[in-house]
Amino acid sequence: MATPPSTPPLPSAPIVLAGATGDLGFRIARELLKRGATVRALVRPGNSKPEVTELQDLGAEIATVDFNSVTALTKACAGAACVVSALSGLREVIVDTQKRLLDAAVAAGVPRFIPSDYCIDYTKLPAGSNRNLDLRREFNQRLDQAPIQATSILNGMFTDLLTGQAPVVLFGMKRVLYYGDADQPLDFTTTANTAEFTAAAALDPTTPRYLRVAGEVASIRGLQAAATAVTGTPFKLLRVGGLWVLGTMISVTKTIMPAPDEVFPPWQGMQYLHNMFTGLPKLTPLDNARYPEISWTSVREVLAARN
Incomplete structure (x- = not known):
């Protein structure tokens, strides 16, 4: 298990968050704001979800932007410490939209990028065994060629x-x-814990290429x-x-x-x-201890809440 890093100073530059009105993205935004971060949430024109108003009320900056325009995205990413993607979709989102977001982050000089992975370790799986994870693998191959520091969060299945x-x-x-x-050991992490860990990683400039966590194995x-x-x-x-x-x-x-x-x-x-x-995508080693302030929710707690 990884040794916890020393607590880095909180960056004054904003964290740009794409997909902030989705379940995981909204949770990541809240966790970032709890930590005192400046959050710039990228929202498509016409997005009328209640989460937009909730994010504003929580103190996030809302940036309405055309996700089809690298120029517009570059402007929205200006001055950011990290771009975090919590986008959900198929090829047009996971590969195409994220590629534009990546190009914008590079053009804006953003030092770090966290892609929308949040899954089992697809790097260990054969191509063709999972359509959605194949798309993530394809995008991350592009990400690895970009002049930017990248960190993927792998958390197994959402408990x-x-x-x-x-x-x-x-x-x-x-x-x-x-x-x-x-x-067979299986990895489970709640959506809430995944959001907490992602927020901590977004504010940590020392993260490696992959971080692996499991609320419970x-x-x-x-x-x-x-x-x-x-x-x-x-x-x-x-x-x-x-x-x-x-x-x-x-x-x-x-x-x-x-x-x-x-x-x-x-x-x-x-x-x-x-x-x-x-058993192929089993996460190892686990980085749960990297941010010791996180309290991991067990499978039993999740099942008990349902019961």
Whole structure:
């Protein structure tokens, strides 16, 4: 585990944040402001989300900017200490829009860039195993060639998904569903903890190329124990089959419901679980101790909040 760095002085230059009205981006903005940072939130023209007003009320500077214009983005990035991307989307966002944002950051002389990764370690995965992570890999190959210091935040799966979108802990059936090995270590981090860590990293000029965190490393058996503990009802394991079964299900689902324009169609979530169950993208070493002020939320706490 990495040794915590000495606390760097708070930069007077603003942190430019793209995607600030999304769930993760808004949380990052709040964490930056809590730390006394100056936040310049980039907002598309016509964005009427309530988060825009909330950000203003919290003290963020709102910069309305055309994300299709490198010139406009360059002006918006002027004088920044770091550009943080929390954008979400497919190729036109993760590759194309981020590329314009990167070009703008370089043109404006911004020293640091944090891309919208926030995921498992895609650098260890074979190309083609996960569409959304392939896009991140493609953008980061461009980022590595740019004259700017880059830092990717890798946090495994958002723990919050275990109480809803990720079909693993099945509360109604009192089962924990899985494929492959029930003892495979898996990385989980809450959205809130990811935002805290990202904010701390944005204000730290000494960050390396990759930072890896996990609020908790838990196997399927660990999830079973956590669910049993918080509900007071024994949960059982439900092994559907080997990883090849999940792979087949992904292919079938993608054929029946391709949904190519959706960011998170059902087969995309299945790809993510398949990746995790292989063990290939396991995060190591973990950098949790880098910012010791962060209190990491456990799987049990997340499941208990749902219950």
